[in-house]
Amino acid sequence: MKTSELTYVFPKDFWWGSASSATxxxxxxxxxxxxxxxxxxxxxxxxxxxxxxxxxNHTSQFYSRYEEDIKLLKETGxxxxxxxxxxxxxxxxxxxxxxxxxxxxxxQVINRLLxxxxxxxxxxxxxxxxxxLQNEGGWESRSVVxxxxxxxxxxxxxxxxxVQKWFTHNEPIxxxxxxxxxxxxxxAIVDFKKAVQVAFHSMLTSAKAIEKYRSLSLxxxxxxxxxxxxxxxxxxxxxxxxxAEKADLLFNRSFLDPSxxxxxPQKLVEMLEEEGFLPSYELGDLDIIRENTVDLLxxxxxxxxxxxxxxxxPNRNAPFMPEFYFDTYDMPGxxxxxxxxxxxxxxxxxxILKNLQENYGNIExxxxxxxxxxxxxxxxxxxxxxxxxxxxxxxxxxxxxxxxQAIQExxxxxxxxxxxxxxxWSWLNAYKNRYGLVSVDLDQNYxxxxxxxxxxxxxxxxxxxx
Ligand code: BGP
Numbered sequence: 001m002k003t004s005e006l007t008y009v010f011p012k013d014f015w016w017g018s019a020s021s022a023t024x025x026x027x028x029x030x031x032x033x034x035x036x037x038x039x040x041x042x043x044x045x046x047x048x049x050x051x052x053x054x055x056x057n058h059t060s061q062f063y064s065r066y067e068e069d070i071k072l073l074k075e076t077g078x079x080x081x082x083x084x085x086x087x088x089x090x091x092x093x094x095x096x097x098x099x100x101x102x103x104x105x106x107x108q109v110i111n112r113l114l115x116x117x118x119x120x121x122x123x124x125x126x127x128x129x130x131x132x133l134q135n136e137g138g139w140e141s142r143s144v145v146x147x148x149x150x151x152x153x154x155x156x157x158x159x160x161x162x163v164q165k166w167f168t169h170n171e172p173i174x175x176x177x178x179x180x181x182x183x184x185x186x187x188a189i190v191d192f193k194k195a196v197q198v199a200f201h202s203m204l205t206s207a208k209a210i211e212k213y214r215s216l217s218l219x220x221x222x223x224x225x226x227x228x229x230x231x232x233x234x235x236x237x238x239x240x241x242x243x244a245e246k247a248d249l250l251f252n253r254s255f256l257d258p259s260x261x262x263x264x265p266q267k268l269v270e271m272l273e274e275e276g277f278l279p280s281y282e283l284g285d286l287d288i289i290r291e292n293t294v295d296l297l298x299x300x301x302x303x304x305x306x307x308x309x310x311x312x313x314p315n316r317n318a319p320f321m322p323e324f325y326f327d328t329y330d331m332p333g334x335x336x337x338x339x340x341x342x343x344x345x346x347x348x349x350x351x352i353l354k355n356l357q358e359n360y361g362n363i364e365x366x367x368x369x370x371x372x373x374x375x376x377x378x379x380x381x382x383x384x385x386x387x388x389x390x391x392x393x394x395x396x397x398x399x400x401x402x403x404x405q406a407i408q409e410x411x412x413x414x415x416x417x418x419x420x421x422x423x424x425w426s427w428l429n430a431y432k433n434r435y436g437l438v439s440v441d442l443d444q445n446y447x448x449x450x451x452x453x454x455x456x457x458x459x460x461x462x463x464x465x466x
Pocket of ligand 1: 021024170171227300340369373419425426427429433
């Protein structure tokens with residue numbers, strides 16, 4: 001298609017791709033010397049927590065099928081692809097001796113991607129703490145900070161000659177909220193003070209890994225991936241505005257500011273101090289955070305947060321939660337993905353990008369995840385066996401229009417990655433909601449079939465627009 005026939009044309013060399021994570025797609029959780037991580041452990045001890053009892057050993061088997069998958073990446077138009085390294089595959093005990101079979105596997109993946117002109121984007125941490133380190137306290141513990149830096153440094157040294165886009169964490173708020181506030185991820189603790197410590201350590205480890213990376217003078221960039229949930233107040237009433245600001249400070253700026261500006265927002269520090277929740281830290285930690293900000297920011301966007309002032313005083317006898325500062329509400333008439341229950345608000349992606357442009361030095365960024373999970377997609381299979389997922393194509397187009405608009409207005413956006421490439425296993429929801437451009441048939445040995453959205457994505461990437 002000629003550029004003149006397209007309505008939305010993206011900048012030259014735009015990164016078209018998708019994101020994935022080790023636990024959600026490698027499978028083989030006990031093979032070739034991999035150590036257990038918190039997901040393997042939780043599944044063994046509490047399998048009923050997982051939808052249909054499917055655990056992390058039954059993810060889409062990328063570990064054995066990566067060659068086939070990389071061909072499919074090519075067929076669906078990818079010029080870039082994010083995966084994460086499994087810390088417990090590299091270091092079965094979390095630190096110490098590196099597992100050579102893991103090194104071989106990741107080398108193969110990186111080399112095959114490069115052979116196919118697909119740039120590897122590598123993330124070091126996607127919710128998968130090695131069990132041995134969780135037993136030391138996981139992200140709460142200072143010893144784990146040092147273990148992470150050792151792991152990151154090893155990955156840079158082994159793969160950094162070829163990998164030129166590195167990410168220290170994916171969505172560091174998720175282990176904080178799911179693991180330490182709302183009980184969705186192991187260790188499923190409810191403890192605000194610990195949650196703050198975990199958040200602080202994720203920022204410290206990110207800065208320390210960046211420092212390590214830069215000391216090696218490798219030829220690439222390093223960043224972090226944050227899920228930003230724009231916080232929209234119910235009204236312009238000062239109390240609603242204040243509530244929305246507090247939600248933004250807790251869920252977004254607690255990671256955005258240290259990652260990009262090298263400091264925590266003063267207002268956030270005051271809020272935490274008032275409740276006695278400041279984390280413990282060592283002399284020099286804040287300097288490390290200040291001096292090691294990111295080159296590049298990945299933005300995962302799924303949904304906004306609708307916020308209003310608290311209507312009742314919080315119950316001081318209940319465990320302290322972020323919702324002590326604000327209430328959320330159901331905005332009348334909002335559009336919702338009925339399967340996942342998440343609001344769909346496309347303009348949110350534009351608001352995030354404009355905020356980065358205006359308040360974060362227009363840092364180089366890309367959309368690192370955006371996607372729609374849908375149940376029972378076999379309903380939409382046509383006579384040729386292809387899932388007709390028109391809804392997903394519309395979802396992407398509707399978001400891409402706003403990404404395009406932000407770029408027109410000067411935002412420094414380099415790419416768009418969808419979640420995700422092949423239907424994969426999702427934390428507690430297992431295979432309930434499917435997100436892929438390619439389907440996986442669990443009854444036919446994980447057979448892959450490109451969906452209509454996969455063909456569309458190829459066209460989008462080839463035309464560099466739509
Ligand atoms: C993001 C995570 C992904 C992925 C996605 C979809 O927050 O980075 O790992 O799972 O959300 O969410 P879910 O799988 O819970 O539907």
